[in-house]
Amino acid sequence: MVLYLVGLGLGSIDYMSLKAAEEIKNCYTIYLDTYTGFISKDLMNWLTKEFYGKLRLATRRDLEDNLGRILEEARETGIAILVPGDPLIATTHISLLVEAAKRKIPYKIIHGISIYSAAVSITGLQAYKFGRTTTLARFGDPRETYRIIKENLERGLHTLVLLDTADGGLTIPGALRKLLEAEDSLRYGIVREDTLAIGLARIGLQEELVKVAIVRELITESYPPPPHALIFPGELHF
Template sequence: MLTFVGLGLYDLDDISVKGMHAIEKADHVFLEAYTSRLMGTDPAAMEERYKKPVQILKREDVEQHPEPILAAAKVGDVVFLTGGDPMVSTTHSDIRIRAAEQGISTRIIHGASIASAVSGLSGLQNYRFGKSCSVPYPAKNWFPRTPFETIQANLAADLHTIVFLDIQENRYMSVREAVEILEKLSSEEGVSISLYVGMARAGSPEPVVIAGDAAKMLNAEFGPPLHILVVPATLHPVEEEYLRIFADLK
């Protein structure tokens, strides 16, 4: 059996009771550590709470070499832990398909997702979001334009955009860095983004939510990671009021 368990947004207490029961029964526990991170805990604390080893998985372990995970699931109970909700990432859908093709039973235990937390923190109505996008760190001779193209398409349809920020092994993109990238792209296109909503540490006791133009975002203090960004479309009056009260929209 291969059980996908969502850890929620921030720390050890976000996991569901059902998820904890699955871990207690598991013969092997794997933690996918590249699509998201729980900044309020770490693998050592997880092992202490779960009373068993937690094997860390890198991207290549899941996407290219999942054989050890699947082999263990053929003969025992395996739990595959992810931040947020397990099936938000297509990577996880792929390994579930591979398991099914090998006759391995699977199930999903959902966790709180950043996709829903964004709506709660910002007040932006969830049915008004279009396609999401990710902003990666630019590399030498590579400055990706796809995120801005997605935002433009959503704005043309009057839809909000969730912008996921790059997570690398030793660094986490901030709202400030993401806005700098998007402002460079918008300048090159001769258009402007009039409003951003930045959020930090969703699920923590004191998340930060700030709404404003690029100048405000570039000077705002969001604190430690993880950060996420939204580019809103036209605001409904209730959305606007919510941002004024809870995100310092002027």
């Protein structure tokens, strides 16, 4: 049989592909990755109802430590692993495919819409003017992220900063405070109170909000709940 690695898209039912919706219907067990990305309540309810008795919520541990068991299950019946976004953008799941290949278990990848492209496109900025993308963890050192913004800026490029979605998610104001701290420590002069940035909340979801303003304003704005992201523009082409 087949292991399906299925991208759910931006986290709402709307953004599942026709292929994803179709293929998982035929699967015997459906594991839902609950740790690499965002799943809206609506989508969660829909999946629970639609796949009652077949759906298993999977933590990182389930998909790593019990990987062998899941893969052997896929040898016998159709198994789907559902992942928010594109199932391979976070790369966590590539090990799953490597292991499946070793065990000669056939697999199929179903791409999903990723925040990696949607956040870029929604701003109207040119995709070709983006440098390296980075992430900011909720409890971690922001200085590496800050260095990447600097590296891109020096070449005139925009930076997409994806914000941690775990445990309720890192917010735009929370992320900006962390970056202002990094500035205090590194003194690059890149993110300051008067720096222009773009705050992105719940891209592709109903409450989607895109706000272009200086940091001081972005930090006091109110937003719908995460997932949030930030863009620091490089040279603007208009």
